[in-house]
Amino acid sequence: MPPLEHDVRLKDGSLPPPWMPQRVSEPEDIGFSPSGIKIIDFGFSFIPQKDCAYFSWHFPKGGVPAPELLKSIGQTALPFKVDSWGLGNVIYFVLTGWNCFAVHNLDEYRLSLDELRAGQNESINELPEDVKSLYLPLILGLLEMDPEKRLAIEEISQGPCSEAVNVDQDLHKLDAVRYCVFIGDFENPSYCRN
Structure with a gap:
């Protein structure tokens, strides 16, 4: 129940x-x-079981569905990579005030991500260069179409993305009215705390 x-x-x-x-x-x-x-704090959306497949209806509604959930079968064995996808969308939204994807389909995802990679995304290009250079690699890593290659949330505090964990400091540079400090155990990464 x-x-x-x-x-x-x-x-x-x-x-x-x-x-x-x-x-x-x-x-x-x-x-x-x-x-x-x-x-x-919302904890985890669910506790995954080893060697299980999770269908799109297992995940919270209202966010931007991960690409693997839009395919004909609509399932994943990597549920936390779905959370990573959601976190990438939240970071994009917090920084720009806009959703990264106008429509939830694989072609739109590919087109929008190609524009991001090519430096043709107007919302990202309006950010101060230091914020853009810090967060764009993180956003692209979290919005990787292939869940096997997508950054796990745990990985954002390591390697080249580690500086981007301090969202609070950089959003003050943007004079943001709202800001979030992302926490490690996301249930649905569209939720955050400050």
Whole structure:
């Protein structure tokens, strides 16, 4: 049986914007800020079992589905690489204010990622050069079409992406109204905390 869910409300009692969570099973994991809502911690979306295949319906709805979930079978044996895909989309959104993919299909994903790699993405190109050069490799690593090659969330604190873990500092450079510090155990990477 799924856990009991509660409606999420802002301090003034209103509903959160459509791009934020509307329901939550653990209300104590929600925190508020003057500009709205911020998510504190959601843990894992599920505990995967070894040698199991996970279908698209196993994953939370509302985010940008990973490419492997859009294929005819719509399944994966690498569920945490689906979370990596989601994290890449969240980082892109937090930095630019836009979704990376206009449509959820494999052709759109390929086209958008080709534009990112070629330096033809307007939203990324508007970022300060130091922020762009720090986050673009991370975004591309997390938005790799092949889940076998896609960065795992644990890998972002190692190697060439390690500097990008301090999202808080770089978003202050952008004078962002909202910012997130990403945590390691994402259930659905569209949630973050600050």
